[in-house]
Amino acid sequence: MTDKQPANNLTEQVMARLSADIRGGRLAPGARLPTEQALTTELGVSRTVVREAVAALRADGLIVTRRGSGAYVADPAAGPFRIAAPRTTSLDDILDVMELRLSVEVEAAAFAAERASRRHVAAIRAAWQSIETALKRGEGAVAEDFAFHRAIAEATGNSQFPRFLAYLGSHVIPRQSVRLSVDTPAERRTYLARIQHEHSRIVAAISDGDVTEARRAMREHLTRSLDRYRALARGKKNGRR
Amino acid sequence: MTDKQPANNLTEQVMARLSADIRGGRLAPGARLPTEQALTTELGVSRTVVREAVAALRADGLIVTRRGSGAYVADPAAGPFRIAAPRTTSLDDILDVMELRLSVEVEAAAFAAERASRRHVAAIRAAWQSIETALKRGEGAVAEDFAFHRAIAEATGNSQFPRFLAYLGSHVIPRQSVRLSVDTPAERRTYLARIQHEHSRIVAAISDGDVTEARRAMREHLTRSLDRYRALARGKKNGRR
DNA sequence: ATCAATAAAATTGTCTGACAACTTGTCGGG
DNA sequence: CCCGACAAGTTGTCAGACAATTTTATTGAT
Structure with a gap:
């Protein structure tokens, strides 16, 4: 199930x-x-190795240690927080993460429309302009x-x-460049022009402070790419739910 | 900015x-x-302390070590995945996290309304019923x-x-019980009765497959608690934005 | 016999020293 | 110029010791 490279260091x-x-589950919380x-x-x-392993697991939030008493399995709820599995990035997993991203970004647009400062709006406009110039130069503008x-x-x-x-971006966006279905x-x-047009509507909504429209525009934008x-995904191998 | 309890162990x-x-940023990737x-x-x-700290940070994915060469700051994108700060849970931080939670849950309600199976709807109804019985017994029903x-x-x-x-729940919910502004x-x-009424509207929307209404009901529900x-927060110490 | 104070044992935290395994740069010879 | 051997530097592992703290056992008084 997991990765099992021999791990030349004993601590691991x-x-x-x-x-x-x-x-x-062999060790209950x-x-x-x-x-x-x-x-x-x-x-x-040696004890050094054991202690380093324990220190690592403690950093992971899996265990807690009490001096003079011992080490105990931590309550999993208290652990830090890991969101997605980074290794197993199947196409379905990416879709799931993209849905999560959509959820967050739609509401982010709403909050931005509600309380963006003038400087924030200016920054958004500048970012939009950067895409524009990149497109005119004929580039993909994924970073922009x-x-x-x-x-x-x-x-x-x-x-x-x-x-x-x-x-999320660091894990989802890179794949975007892997294979684009558009050919010519x-x-x-x-x-790309349509994408940029959608962007402009988002900018307008945020700039106007129109919360509902900001949500709508962002949702439409992300739903389309989703x-x-x-x-x-369906073309490659159809299945699932 | 951060919490500075003396941290009786040197490793931390x-x-x-x-x-x-x-x-x-003093140490670049x-x-x-x-x-x-x-x-x-x-x-x-001592070197023991340093090594345990390094082992912990390596487990966190912040650094990588190469025997004979040294320890290096890891590329943050390659690192596992951490979202929020668990230690520094000020009231403002909690509010920020709650807004993130609202974003995700609103869309989750929409997706649920769109594609919940009959068993899923039944599970949601059962969960609602559990709250109902707990409330009739006069309990708080936070777990439910x-x-x-x-x-x-x-x-x-x-x-x-x-x-x-x-x-998110494991980090946000526990605080909910700390101090409720309602007194009598x-x-x-x-x-609690109003909360449960809001719940029932969410259930109805999901059960009917009404995506828009599911979003609206969930947003209203969470916005209210937010x-x-x-x-x-404003009562305790007003400030910020 | 019950309970409290004390002593002993157990356990993690830290320090020190040493050696092994590996990497990197240097230097000499071809 | 290239290449191998060597030396220095660095992390990985081991061993032993003591300190700080908690848990358990012992002992004593009531």
Whole structure:
């Protein structure tokens, strides 16, 4: 199920072992782990290795240690937060993540329309202009597109939105360039022009402070690209739900 | 800015220091960290502490180590995935996270209305019923409420939604019980009754497959609780934007 | 016999020193 | 100029010791 490269360093081996014990349920939340000495004898490694593995798992939020008492399996709810599986990026997974992105961005546009400052609006406009010049130069403008969405997220005044987008973008956007279903340059150009037109409507809504329209425009914009991926997924291998 | 409890264990102090250096940009991605020996002398701790801190940061995906060469700041895009800050949970941070949650849940309700199976609808109805019985017993039903929202997230057919909610819920919901602005039991009862009424409208919309109404009902439901928190935050110490 | 204070044992946290495994740069010889 | 051997530097692992803290056992008084 998981990746099993031999992991030439012992610490990772011990980490994998303990992690598997915890996630596999052999060690229930709140249960106490074997003592460091017990682990050294059982696994045949030095205490240094055991301690480093424990420190790593503690950083992961899987366990907590109490001096003089022992190490305990942490409540999984208290753990940090991992969103998507980075390794297994199947096409379906990407679609799922894109839906999550749509959800966040639609509301981000609404919040931006509600409370964007003049500087924020100016930044969004500048990002739009950057796409425009890139398109006139005949480029794809994927980086500029991402910057545009990022500018909107920052205009919400809520730092969670840009952070969320930055993470999702780094994992979803790169795939976008892998395979575009549009073939001829002419088709591609009209497609990009339409995208940019959708962008302009989003800008207008945010600039006007029209919350409802901002939501609508952003949803339409993202739904369209989502549908293109859905079609692609269905074409490649149809199935699922 | 951040929380500065003395952190009685040195490892966390060193971790915090290095983590701040990396996130603060003083150490660019790809840059090499000081050697362990340099850190021991500079920070005045033993090599054991430094190594455990490095092991923890490596588990966090912030750095990578190469034997014989050194430790390097990892490319953040390659790093696993972290969304929000778990430690620094100020009231403003909670509000920001709640807005993110609203964004996701509104669209989750829409997706649920669009493609929930009969079993999913039944599960949502059952969760609603659980709240009902808990309320009749005079309980707060926070766990049941969370289960209700979770059932909706699962009805989307997109595994990212329940996962996202599970994380956010574990960090946001617990605070809900910390301090409720409603004082008298009567007020509390009417409040809970209204919440449950809002729930019923969400259930009806999803059951009918009415996407727009599902969005509207969920947004109204969450906006209301968000507004209550906003008022609470403003009452405690007004400021910010 | 019950309970409280004390002592002992157990456990994690930190320090020190050492050696192995690996990487990188240097230097000499071809 | 290229290339191999060598040396220095760095991380990985091991071993032992002591400190700080918690848990358990012992002991004593009531």
